[in-house]
Amino acid sequence: MNPSLYLVGSAADVPRRRTGLWVFMAVVGMLFFLFSSAYVMRMAMPDWRPLPFVPVQLWLSTALLIGASVAWHLAWRAASRLAYVAACGCSLAFLASQLWAWRAMEAAGLALDAGAANSFFYLITGVHGLHVIGGLAVAAWAHPRPGRDRVTMQLCARYWHFLLGLWLAMFALLFGVTPELVNQICGGGP
Amino acid sequence: MSYGAGHPQSFWTRYVWSQDHKVIAIQYTITALAIGLVGLVLSDLMRLQLGFPGKFAFIDASRYYQFLTMHGMIMVVYLLTALFLGGFGNYLIPLMVGARDMVFPFLNMLSYWFYLLAVLILAGSFFVPGGPTGAGWTLYPPQAILPGTPGTEWGIIVMLVSLLVFIAAATMGGLNYVTTVLQARTTGMTLMRMPLTVWGIFTATILALLAFPALFVSGVMMLFDKALGTSFFVPAVVSMGRHLPHQGGSPLLFQHLFWFFGHPEVYIVALPAFGIISDLVSVHARRQIFGYKMMVWAIVVIGGLSFVVWAHHMYVSGMHPYFGFFFATTTLIIAVPTALKVYNWTLTLWRGDIHLTVPMLFAVGFISTFVIGGLTGLFLGNVSVDIPLSNTYFVVAHFHMVMGVSPVLAVFGGLYHWFPKVSGRMYDVMLGRVHFWITFVGTYLIFFPMHYLGLLGMPRRYYAYEHYAFIPDSAQALNAFITIVALFVGVSQLLFLLNLCWSAARGREAGGNPWRAASLEWHTPQTPPVHGNWGEQTPVVYRGAYEYGLQDGDSDYASQDQPPDAVAAGQRAPAQEAP
Numbered sequence: 001m002n003p004s005l006y007l008v009g010s011a012a013d014v015p016r017r018r019t020g021l022w023v024f025m026a027v028v029g030m031l032f033f034l035f036s037s038a039y040v041m042r043m044a045m046p047d048w049r050p051l052p053f054v055p056v057q058l059w060l061s062t063a064l065l066i067g068a069s070v071a072w073h074l075a076w077r078a079a080s081r082l083a084y085v086a087a088c089g090c091s092l093a094f095l096a097s098q099l100w101a102w103r104a105m106e107a108a109g110l111a112l113d114a115g116a117a118n119s120f121f122y123l124i125t126g127v128h129g130l131h132v133i134g135g136l137a138v139a140a141w142a143h144p145r146p147g148r149d150r151v152t153m154q155l156c157a158r159y160w161h162f163l164l165g166l167w168l169a170m171f172a173l174l175f176g177v178t179p180e181l182v183n184q185i186c187g188g189g190p
Numbered sequence: 191m192s193y194g195a196g197h198p199q200s201f202w203t204r205y206v207w208s209q210d211h212k213v214i215a216i217q218y219t220i221t222a223l224a225i226g227l228v229g230l231v232l233s234d235l236m237r238l239q240l241g242f243p244g245k246f247a248f249i250d251a252s253r254y255y256q257f258l259t260m261h262g263m264i265m266v267v268y269l270l271t272a273l274f275l276g277g278f279g280n281y282l283i284p285l286m287v288g289a290r291d292m293v294f295p296f297l298n299m300l301s302y303w304f305y306l307l308a309v310l311i312l313a314g315s316f317f318v319p320g321g322p323t324g325a326g327w328t329l330y331p332p333q334a335i336l337p338g339t340p341g342t343e344w345g346i347i348v349m350l351v352s353l354l355v356f357i358a359a360a361t362m363g364g365l366n367y368v369t370t371v372l373q374a375r376t377t378g379m380t381l382m383r384m385p386l387t388v389w390g391i392f393t394a395t396i397l398a399l400l401a402f403p404a405l406f407v408s409g410v411m412m413l414f415d416k417a418l419g420t421s422f423f424v425p426a427v428v429s430m431g432r433h434l435p436h437q438g439g440s441p442l443l444f445q446h447l448f449w450f451f452g453h454p455e456v457y458i459v460a461l462p463a464f465g466i467i468s469d470l471v472s473v474h475a476r477r478q479i480f481g482y483k484m485m486v487w488a489i490v491v492i493g494g495l496s497f498v499v500w501a502h503h504m505y506v507s508g509m510h511p512y513f514g515f516f517f518a519t520t521t522l523i524i525a526v527p528t529a530l531k532v533y534n535w536t537l538t539l540w541r542g543d544i545h546l547t548v549p550m551l552f553a554v555g556f557i558s559t560f561v562i563g564g565l566t567g568l569f570l571g572n573v574s575v576d577i578p579l580s581n582t583y584f585v586v587a588h589f590h591m592v593m594g595v596s597p598v599l600a601v602f603g604g605l606y607h608w609f610p611k612v613s614g615r616m617y618d619v620m621l622g623r624v625h626f627w628i629t630f631v632g633t634y635l636i637f638f639p640m641h642y643l644g645l646l647g648m649p650r651r652y653y654a655y656e657h658y659a660f661i662p663d664s665a666q667a668l669n670a671f672i673t674i675v676a677l678f679v680g681v682s683q684l685l686f687l688l689n690l691c692w693s694a695a696r697g698r699e700a701g702g703n704p705w706r707a708a709s710l711e712w713h714t715p716q717t718p719p720v721h722g723n724w725g726e727q728t729p730v731v732y733r734g735a736y737e738y739g740l741q742d743g744d745s746d747y748a749s750q751d752q753p754p755d756a757v758a759a760g761q762r763a764p765a766q767e768a769p
Contacts, residue, residue: 016293016373023368023399027361031403034450038407038443042422047438113419116438123414 014151021155025162028131032166035127036173039120043179051110051117054175057101062171064094065164072160076153084153087160091136098129117174124170128163135159209295210721211280214302216612218276219605221302222269225309227683229264232257234680241673243654251653252340255324258651259341260315262327263349266455267356268309270597274462275360275398276305278604279367279391281612285711286388288376288729288751290722292366301366304359311352318344326651328452331423331444335416337430346416350409357402357409367395376710378731382486383750385709385735386479389486390465393493394458400497401454408447415439445507449500456593457496461489463600464531467553469735470603471535473707474550475542476746478736480534488527488534495524505573506580514573521571525564532561543739543746547705548622552603555630556596563592566641581651584644587637595633602629602686609690610704614717615697621689625682632679639668708749709735 042048068090074083102122105111110118135156142152205213236257239249249257280298284291292298315322324340325333333339334346341349371384371392384392411422415436423444424436472479479485501509501517535557544550566588570576579585602625609617644650648661655661655669703712715725729751737748 016369019373020294020365020369023365027365027399027403030400031406034404034407034447038411038422038447041443041446042440045438045440047421112414113421113435116421119414119420119422123410127410 049115055101055104057097061097064090069160069164072157076157209299211284211292215281217302222273226269229261232261237673237676241670254653256322256340259324260322270459286385288710289374293369293374294366297362298366301359301363308352308356315345315348323349350413353409357406364395364399376728383734386468387465389489390461393489394461397454398458401451404447404451449503453500454496459597463597466600466604467556470549470553471538472736473705475539475544476738477542480537488530491527505576549603549607551626552599556599560596582644583640583648586650587640590637610700613694616700617693618689625685628682635675708747
């Protein structure tokens with residue numbers, strides 16, 4: 001192991017990792033905020049056709065991600081190995097379910113280039129999925145031992161709560177925000 | 191905590207796969223200067239065409255636009271952003287706040303290697319079929335991805351991929367800089383005792399972390415439009431006589447996203463320059479910086495305002511008059527904290543014990559060019575003045591003065607100032623002075639006349655200017671003059687490289703603190719500082735970074751780690767155990 005890893009005492013390490021994660025979540029939050037802004041602005045163009053239905057797989061995905069979030073919380077609070085495995089399992093299942101939703105959308109003739117709303121659907125769910133994959137990679141790389149490394153567990157839990165919040169916001173954006181709603185809020189200016 | 195217990199380091203782990211912030215900073219700096227040299231050559235190639243149109247057959251219209259695009263992108267992103275944050279930020283933040291290293295050294299190393307990868311991908315675009323993109327550095331769709339623009343086959347894809355990799359690198363670096371400033375300051379180093387260089391880089395990093403996602407979003411969406419047939423930005427277009435599959439996309443959406451990144455980008459480059467200039471002015475005029483708190487708040491306020499002015503780049507794209515009013519107002523408000531900084535630098539110099547060292551020359555030069563560029567910014571911030579001038583050389587003159595020449599002068603000043611700490615040796619003063627005068631006078635001769643060309647109505651971005659009745663012949667004579675100066679100034683930059691290379695090997699020993707500066711980086715136990723920076727204990731800070739002009743025997747300053755009761759005795763701080 002590189003000697004520079006020993007330059008910093010491990011006690012000082014905890015607030016640094018916490019701060020680092022908060023800063024990272026701010027960056028990711030900004031990224032999704034900007035995707036959402038682009039989505040809402042693109043909606044104003046006359047060719048906009050909203051997504052016609054909510055693929056049922058997305059409800060399953062939502063449940064799985066809630067499950068992962070709860071499991072991470074248990075892995076941190078109860079220091080449970082089982083909860084750690086369940087959290088990773090739920091996250092992988094979430095990704096599979098999202099892919100399944102993509103297949104269902106494609107089967108319904110709503111491919112990536114068939115309309116701007118579809119393009120955003122694949123883009124936003126894809127970028128969100130990449131952030132889940134990134135979280136899983138870090139969780140695996142950190143090689144946690146739930147009993148001993150509570151900080152990693154806590155940070156994973158925090159990141160997954162964030163991913164869940166992000167997913168709920170994106171879910172609501174993709175299917176709940178309509179041109180009429182945007183018009184009601186933003187329209188009617190001077 | 192153990193430190194420095196026999197690092198078993200080979201050449202490779204020490205200089206190549208290094209996790210030492212100082213080595214990473216040097217890697218960043220050398221890479222940025224190398225790609226910056228490419229950007230410089232590209233600008234001279236453009237000037238050859240502008241000064242002597244048609245004389246150089248290899249510069250055809252397509253090449254010209256490719257040079258223009260690559261010059262802009264390289265200078266703004268790959269040179270200045272990388273050099274200020276990756277170079278100066280990496281080297282100075284841990285040393286100035288009294289930390290042993292960045293908080294995530296591995297991530298820091300990764301940041302450099304991603305940056306290098308981004309630079310190599312970008313340079314690779316010169317060799318792909320069709321050459322690099324010629325869409326202009328703003329890469330506006332739809333023209334950036336439609337046939338007719340150079341480099342639509344591969345160049346634009348390579349450019350976008352390179353930018354995405356760069357953003358990943360900048361984010362990894364930025365996480366480190368922000369977390370280090372927030373969590374790794376040494377005992378006594380309160381936020382309001384940090385040198386202004388750290389404040390500038392810290393604030394600029396926050397801007398970068400929040401603004402680069404906008405470039406990321408627009409880059410990804412443009413890649414989708416180009417490669418996967420989506421219609422985020424591309425409307426229904428008939429191109430070369432056939433209907434493209436796109437429909438309904440909004441080019442304006444891209445402009446909003448791009449400039450939501452693009453305007454903070456100006457301050458990502460300017461704020462570190464402000465910080466560096468503040469330090470240089472204070473050290474070399476031997477005076478406390480005037481209004482330290484004001485300077486900090488000015489940096490923070492400029493950073494905040496920079497997020498609500500982006501549409502002043504889009505006045506000519508058409509917008510609701512109230513929007514124009516809003517963005518013009520916010521733009522002009524930025525002049526207040528900025529002018530405050532200029533006044534404070536001037537008041538620091540006033541009745542100071544000014545030493546016209548090479549870094550000081552560059553600092554004073556910066557204040558001059560920045561005021562000129564900033565004043566024309568006030569012109570262009572007004573919608574009604576901007577619209578007739580927007581497409582002319584007046585804008586070229588404005589942004590080159592304010593964010594081309596000025597930050598580059600700050601870079602040079604900073605490099606000369608910290609060179610003795612980085613290398614342990616002093617640069618050649620005579621060469622440094624010659625380099626300053628050629629660069630300073632030369633850039634004025636290049637860019638100042640462009641204001642007149644702009645007022646004549648000479649349009650920017652054009653490849654050739656023959657047969658326009660409204661452009662007099664004298665404009666061509668002026669262009670030839672500018673080209674000759676630009677070539678001379680371009681070649682003269684070799685003096686700088688020569689000076690750095692020669693002095694790093696052969697310069698005279700500089701000692702640990704040749705400028706008698708008060709901030710922590712000049713008080714390391716070794717020069718150049720070793721891995722870990724501080725020996726057994728990190729320093730303890732008792733005061734701000736600008737306590738100059740306190741005459742006491744031979745010393746006229748109090749270093750940050752000098753305890754209050756030791757000022758009279760002129761002693762250094764006793765070493766204390768860091769927490």
